[in-house]
Amino acid sequence: MTAKARVYSYLRFSDPKQAAGSSAERQLEYAARWAAENGMELDATLTLRDEGLSAYHQRHVKQGALGVFLLAAEEGRIVPGSVLVVEGLDRLSRAEPIQAQAQLAQIVNAGITVVTASDGREYNRERLKAQPMDLVYSLLVMIRAHEESDTKSKRVKAAIRRQCEGWVAGTWRGIIRNGKDPHWTRWEDGRFELVPERVAAIRLAISMYRQGHGAVRTVSALADQGLKMSNNGNVATQIYKMIRSRTLIGEKSLEIDGEEYRLEGYYPALLTEPEFAELQHLAGQRGRRKGRGEIPGLFTGLGISTCGYCGQAVVAQNLMGRARKADGRPQDGHRRLICVGNSHNSGCTVRGSCSVVPVERAIMNYCSDQINLTRLQEGENGSTALAARLAQSRAKASELQSQIDRVMDALLADRDAAPAAFARKARELEALLDAEKSKVQGLEHELAATAGTATPALADAWAQLATGVEQLDYEARTQARQLVADTFSRIMIFHRGFLPTEETRTIGILLIAKHGNTREITVDRRTGEWEASTTISGLPAGDIPVPDSFYQ
Incomplete structure (x- = not known):
């Protein structure tokens, strides 16, 4: 059966309140009458309405019904000969005239007629070919529509700019109607x-994020307690967006024509500056959230566990489908540590793997002793070291900016120079500068978090979690994972011992603390009992002697 051409009606209001008027009813009546008079059928099943979507900013195309219609027309799913009824051409677009006319041309070239209810004009290939001045008229309408919206936009921006400047200067206090306000305020x-009730939900979500829980588990916990972060309920992705928002410290951020305004004290604050800095530091740490498995890894997935023989990542492998212990937990040997360099044949020469259980047990017991933990953490003051790294990073960013300026000056001074080479160099430097700025921001957050928190976790915090970690308790392991992330910059695993042999009964562990201190312990691969090893530090990972029998 051949599809028939139909009449479609498109309605758009930049402000949803406009839909309460009679213009929508008038247009629908017009579309129905036009269809009847021309022997066509009005498609009442396909609703083309964009309420609250701006045609000036093209949101009705990017995320609205008109965008869907344009795509359908482009793909040939709208039968040629069909008709689109709109109130006026300004309903289709208020973008720059050349872009607006391109959208009209896209519809017309698909064999669709555009009818404007306000003046009864029809735009299609045949009519525009016969009466070219209609094309000129449409362009004039689009120019006027764009100028009206552009003028209004400039006036609105100027008003918002004055309000922002007044807020910063302390001379004005009031509501600024730009952007969305946080759901926990009114x-x-x-x-x-x-x-x-919203604040309770947000505080619980932040607390669980700090403890290392993922968004899915957090959403589940909110549902269990009957809490909602917004009127729309709880969305997992909303959590990651929320923790980055400076509205948590009461600040509203706006950008007007590339200029950013930060309005301090605009909202009531949920967090202090140090608390927010600590949250940003956590958010910036790779792998801080636990993985998808039912057992949170103690140190795998944080980007800190590496193979002592080749320096590549060590990952966890839980064989959950095999026979379990009487209490339902997996057998110790079914939870393994594997070097990806060996498993993927990408450079590691030491075969095999080891159980993660003795390694976890040794680390928890080691850190549960205050003397061990103090020795591991003592040394260079954390804040001093961070401040030095921040100063170095800022200096590097400044130098990169100077290099970019010199490249641009050279390009402007020498018009005969190869512009492509200069532009390529400028882009490379800008990429490096962006990376360095990101590093500066991360160090600033870490420094602020360090200044706003007490001393590192004491040994009793580890000791209280040790049993829960052993019993695979989700909460205990999640909290212990945070302690590991806060304490260590790297944990190197020598699954066949520091000096590997075929018959070794030990696992070597090199613990590297945040401040650079290192401790080497030798672990019984069966019991997890440990002892301080004879130091071999000073040997880079690749320099540790490996017997020929381990080469593949």
């Missing part, structure tokens, strides 16, 4: 107030 009696 405007009451001339000021923002916190919504208690």
Whole structure:
């Protein structure tokens, strides 16, 4: 059966309140009458409505019904000869005239007629070919529509800019209607107030994030307690966006024509500056959230566990499908540590793997002794070291900016120079500068977090979690994972011992603390009992002697 051409009606309102008027009813009546008079059928099943979507910013195309219609027309799913009824051409677009006319041309070239209800004009290939001045008229309408929206946009931006400058100067306090306000606030009696039930949900989500829980588990916990972060409920991705938002410290951020305004104290704050800095430090740490498995890894997945023989990553492999212990836990030997360099045949020459259980047991017991933990953490003051690294990174960023400036000056001074080479060099330097700026921001957050927190976790914090870690308790292991991430910059695993042999009964572990201190322990691969090893430090990972029998 051949599909028939139909009449479609498209409605768009930049402000949803406009839909409450009678213009929508008038247009639908017009579309129905036009269809009847021309012997066509109005498609009442396909609703083309974009309420609250701007045609000036093209949101109705990027995320609205018009974008869907344009795609359908481009793919030939709208039968040629069909008709699209709109109130006026400004409903289709208020973008720059050349872009607006391109969208009209896209519809017309698909064999679709555009009918404007406001003046009864029809735009299709045959009519525009017969009356070219209609094309000129459409362009004039689009120019006027764009200028109106552009003028309004500039006035609105100027007003918002004045409000922002007044807020920063302390001469104006009021609501700035730009962007969305956080769901945990509401405007009451001339000021923002916190919504208690929303605040409870946000605080629980932040607390679970700090403990290392993933978004899915957090959403489940919120549901169990009947808490909602917003009127739309709880969305996992919303959590990661929320923890990055400076609205948590009461700040509203706006950008107007490339200029950023930060309005401090605009909202009631949920977190202090040090608490927010600590949260950003956690958010910036790779692998801080636990993986998908039912057993949170103690140190794998954090980007810190490496093979002592080749320096590549050590990962966990849980063989959950095999026979378990009487209490339902997997057998110790079914939870393994494997070097990806060996498993993927990418350079590691030491075959085999080891159980993760003795390694976890040794690390927990080692850190549960305050003397061991103090020796591991003592040394260069953390804040001093961070400040030095921050200064170095800022200096490097400044030098990169100077290099970019010199490249641009040279390009402007020598018009005969190869512009492509200069541009390529400028892009390379800009990429390096962006990376260095990101590093500076991360160090600033880490320094602020260090300044706002007490001393590193004491040994009793480890000791209290040791039993839960052994019993595979989810909460205990998640908290212990955070302690590991806070304490160590790297954990190197020598699964056949520091000096590997076929018959070795030990596992070597090199613990490298955040401040650079190292401790080497030898672990019984069966019991997990450990002892301080005879030092072999000073040998890079690749220089540790490996017997020929381990080469593949």
